[in-house]
Amino acid sequence: MNDTSLLLRLGVALAIGLLVGLVRGWQQRDEEEGERTAGLRTYTLTAVLGALSALLGTYTNPAFLGLSFLGFAIAFGAFAWLEAKSEQNFSVTGVIAALLTFALGAYAVLGDLQIAIAVGVIVTLILALKQPLHSWLRRLTWLEIRSVLILLAMTFLALPLLPNGTVAPWDAINPAQIWLYAIIIAAISFAGYVAIRIMGSQAGVALAALAGGLASSTATTATLSRMAREHPEASSLLAGGILLSGSVMIVRVLVIAGALNNALVLPLAWPLGAAGFVTAATAGLLFLTRGKGSKEHPRLDIKNPFDLGTALQLAALIAAISLLAKLMSGLMGNAGLTILAAISGLADVDAITLSLARLSHDGISAGAAALGIGIAVAVNTVVKAGMTLTLGTPKAGWIVSGTSLAAIVAGGTAFVFFNW
Structure with missing residues (x-):
């Protein structure tokens, strides 16, 4: 993988994180700073974290990606649990979205870029269509x-x-x-x-x-x-x-x-x-x-x-x-x-x-x-x-x-x- 290809893949991971973060951040825009587990920046950084974990795994040991994903899941889940406990909000969509963002960021580095982009768009659409789907x-x-x-x-x-x-x-x-x-x-x-x-x-x-x-x-x-x-x-x-x-x-x-x-x-x-x-x-x-x-x-x-x-x-x-x-x-x-x-x-x-x-x-x-x-x-x-x-x-x-x-x-x- 040459430098140009790597930069392109990291750019795709960043774009996926921005898309998911944009939708999630907009949906939670009325909440005060610090009252939500994740927003635009967090989901963007999550995708970058997934991409870098995949990249480091290729240079060190493939198990690094799995351990990184597990650590992220535990940390994000803990913060989501604290938020749910405080607000009596039992929605798990944010946790699933974060895990998907991490996985898509990793896949953008390791897999087919077109598939990563397509799945990223589908995930974003599902998140954006919350109200119509529920209706x-x-x-x-x-x-x-x-x-x-x-x-x-x-x-x-x-x-x-x-x-x-x-x-x-x-x-x-x-x-x-x-x-x-x-x-x-x-x-x-x-x-x-x-x-x-x-x-x-x-x-x-x-x-x-x-x-x-x-x-x-x-x-x-x-x-x-x-x-x-x-x-x-x-x-x-x-x-x-x-x-x-x-x-x-x-x-x-x-x-x-x-x-x-x-x-x-x-x-x-x-x-x-x-x-x-x-x-x-x-x-x-x-x-x-x-x-x-x-x-x-x-x-x-x-x-x-x-x-x-x-x-x-x-x-x-x-x-x-x-x-x-x-x-x-x-x-x-x-x-x-x-x-x-x-x-x-x-x-x-x-x-x-x-x-x-x-x-x-x-x-x-x-x-x-x-x-x-x-x-x-x-x-x-x-x-x-x-x-x-x-x-x-x-x-x-x-x-x-x-x-x-x-x-x-x-x-x-x-x-x-x-x-x-």
Whole structure:
């Protein structure tokens, strides 16, 4: 290790200590001098101590670093105990932060600098986000926490046990793949569900629509439509929320299909992009013209997608549509897939998207798969427009219906132009 490299590593250790010390010092800025165990200077010096201990250990004995860490832990822990005893403060975060700072300072000398920097930034972010993290935790219920455990069990316990090969007629069903697809879709929906739970009733229509589009654009449409009926003066704004959630659904379909088969990205990008642009642009215009000063805070009633029963139903739906897609493709060709896509789009677009993306690897052409996915999205868009007309106000319904029609025409035109 030359002098330049050593100075760089010591500089990184110093920077990590400064970052951690800045956050901890700012959080304790109201305490008088001498009333806190550690602040900006202490954490900075801790990182330097770790770096020098590691350096001296390389020149003397590696055990020196371990003994130095142990001595620091005992000394810092003793001062933290005295502070806790005096203030009746039982938080151990400061002690853990100090030990991590020492360790990161040592690692900056001995290990990979990029890893040391990345971990230092992560530690700083966790310390800085104390209030938001605690606030989010208070909003979550045991059911949401249990859902995370179910996700982990589905991914790391159940998935490895499932056969990774076709086990049904027509080579249509691969249990491991279908279970993985169910996990992916539920995880995306769960991200939107958690976002809605965290934002709560303080979320505006736009934020709720964005999160709702991830979780379930259909449920979001139903909620905002009923809200429009209750608050007809906000019909334009709520129609914008419905269109925005539909735009998120379109992006979601494109991402899922492209992730499973990148050959679908080009055939889908232009039609879905055109349709999504129309809905998103209209939604943006509605928010700009009608959203100023709005105090509408929708409560989206969306079911937890990681309820075990819901996850099993999703897997069963994906398996059934995969089987039907393979069967109808063999019996009726692309016409059969078109019919199936239209029927599937009445209720859901995820299952047919997954099935056609999988079939496009070896069963059907990318163009046929893209057409089927596009038809499912179009039908689902029409269904949500009908929901808005039925559940909402005429004004909201006609705004959503007119925009949906324009989006379908734009998407269809783009598909024809770029695929034929």
